Amino acid sequence: MQDIILSAPSFKSVIHCGAGAFEKYAPLIGDNAFVITDSNVSALYGDLISSTFGAAPVFVIPAGERSKNYKILIKIFEKMTECGMTRKCTVVALGGGVVGDIAGLAASLYMRGVKIVQIPTTLLSQVDSSVGGKTAIDFNGVKNVIGTFYQPSEVIVDPLFLKTLPAREIRCGLGEIIKYGALDGGIYNTLIKNQDGLFDLAFLESVTADCIRHKAKVVSEDEKDLSGARKTLNLGHTTGHAFELYYKRKSHGEFVLIGTYYELYIAQKSGVCEKSYADSLRALIKKVTNKIPAYADAEQAAQAAKYDKKNERQTSVSIVAPAKIGRSEEIILPLDKYAQLIAECARALAEEK
Numbered sequence: 001m002q003d004i005i006l007s008a009p010s011f012k013s014v015i016h017c018g019a020g021a022f023e024k025y026a027p028l029i030g031d032n033a034f035v036i037t038d039s040n041v042s043a044l045y046g047d048l049i050s051s052t053f054g055a056a057p058v059f060v061i062p063a064g065e066r067s068k069n070y071k072i073l074i075k076i077f078e079k080m081t082e083c084g085m086t087r088k089c090t091v092v093a094l095g096g097g098v099v100g101d102i103a104g105l106a107a108s109l110y111m112r113g114v115k116i117v118q119i120p121t122t123l124l125s126q127v128d129s130s131v132g133g134k135t136a137i138d139f140n141g142v143k144n145v146i147g148t149f150y151q152p153s154e155v156i157v158d159p160l161f162l163k164t165l166p167a168r169e170i171r172c173g174l175g176e177i178i179k180y181g182a183l184d185g186g187i188y189n190t191l192i193k194n195q196d197g198l199f200d201l202a203f204l205e206s207v208t209a210d211c212i213r214h215k216a217k218v219v220s221e222d223e224k225d226l227s228g229a230r231k232t233l234n235l236g237h238t239t240g241h242a243f244e245l246y247y248k249r250k251s252h253g254e255f256v257l258i259g260t261y262y263e264l265y266i267a268q269k270s271g272v273c274e275k276s277y278a279d280s281l282r283a284l285i286k287k288v289t290n291k292i293p294a295y296a297d298a299e300q301a302a303q304a305a306k307y308d309k310k311n312e313r314q315t316s317v318s319i320v321a322p323a324k325i326g327r328s329e330e331i332i333l334p335l336d337k338y339a340q341l342i343a344e345c346a347r348a349l350a351e352e353k
């Protein structure tokens with residue numbers, strides 16, 4: 001077990017990471033806990049929650065992205081006030097990224113901000129969403145459009161929870177892990193060395209700590225996403241989010257894998273990324289999923305990319321492209337050129353089949 005410290009000018013988060021972290025640190029949260037979890041996690045870990053948090057109120061939201069909405073947020077506030085939670089309470093977000101995002105937002109608003117401890121239970125939330133303090137709900141059909149920056153005082157990352165995670169959710173987490181691999185040479189080498197055992201739990205436990213360390217460093221340099229450092233964490237996400245808006249059916253992590261695959265094509269065609277390096281990243285993606293869809297109307301889906309937060313205007317698209325081992329580069333493309341390359345990549349994928 002190890003502690004990773006995220007130290008930014010305005011705050012410090014401690015991330016307890018490794019087997020045994022839950023048993024050691026969760027009981028120390030104290031009597032004032034208000035636990036937020038989802039229906040799947042509650043069904044699997046209800047006994048553990050009650051034996052750890054005793055009589056603390058537990059608010060269970062329906063599992064799934066659709067719970068990240070303002071109606072559920074209001075219900076959380078209703079329950080918190082009914083239970084008499086004071087400014088001294090600690091919100092405990094026990095679940096995946098959906099629970100973490102909405103519980104983080106609730107904690108940042110309740111009585112102008114109460115303490116929050118994140119206990120991520122999916123691979124994706126362990127390597128990514130529980131660290132860095134971005135909170136959000138979706139609104140009016142737009143993902144993550146209402147939110148705050150609000151840092152957890154502690155994050156408890158325990159591989160214990162991964163044992164019950166379906167393979168599809170492991171795949172989602174690996175989407176973000178491969179993203180880190182395209183940004184960080186050390187993580188890239190680890191992934192290449194272990195490419196035949198990417199789903200192995202012992203491997204996932206060790207690479208999780210590497211990813212958190214990478215994210216903690218980036219967030220400590222650019223907490224509010226202003227200087228450009230944090231923007232790199234969006235690798236694969238411009239296209240991933242565009243497809244996510246258009247096709248909907250899959251989950252965030254799967255779209256990150258797909259987005260990274262398409263953006264590798266753009267990076268290569270734009271001369272930013274050499275074929276051999278692009279091939280090695282593509283091979284890693286294919287170890288995680290052999291289903292990269294050849295979207296038939298990719299060009300139309302690409303139109304959705306113009307709404308990406310990174311764009312300064314809606315006539316161009318910005319992507320963070322893998323360049324060399326451990327290095328990424330921003331590419332800004334006119335919207336029509338971007339759409340054309342996305343469509344070309346989809347055609348190349350269709351021909352492979």
Ligand SMILES: NC(=O)c1ccc[n+]([C@@H]2O[C@H](COP(=O)([O-])OP(=O)(O)OC[C@H]3O[C@@H](n4cnc5c(N)ncnc54)[C@H](O)[C@@H]3O)[C@@H](O)[C@H]2O)c1
Nearest residue numbers: 040063064096097098099121122124125129134161164165
């Ligand atoms: N705040 C950030 O910086 C950030 C970063 C990345 C993603 N996100 C957000 O995170 C969300 C995706 O997170 P996610 O992939 O964890 O999704 P999720 O929270 O929906 O969890 C995925 C599924 O796994 C189930 N689950 C959770 N823990 C489990 C366990 N231990 N065993 C069995 N099943 C379990 C959940 O009930 C759910 O059905 C998206 O809303 C995305 O926007 C936020």
Ligand SMILES: [Zn+2]
Nearest residue numbers: 176237252256
């Ligand atoms: Zn992501």
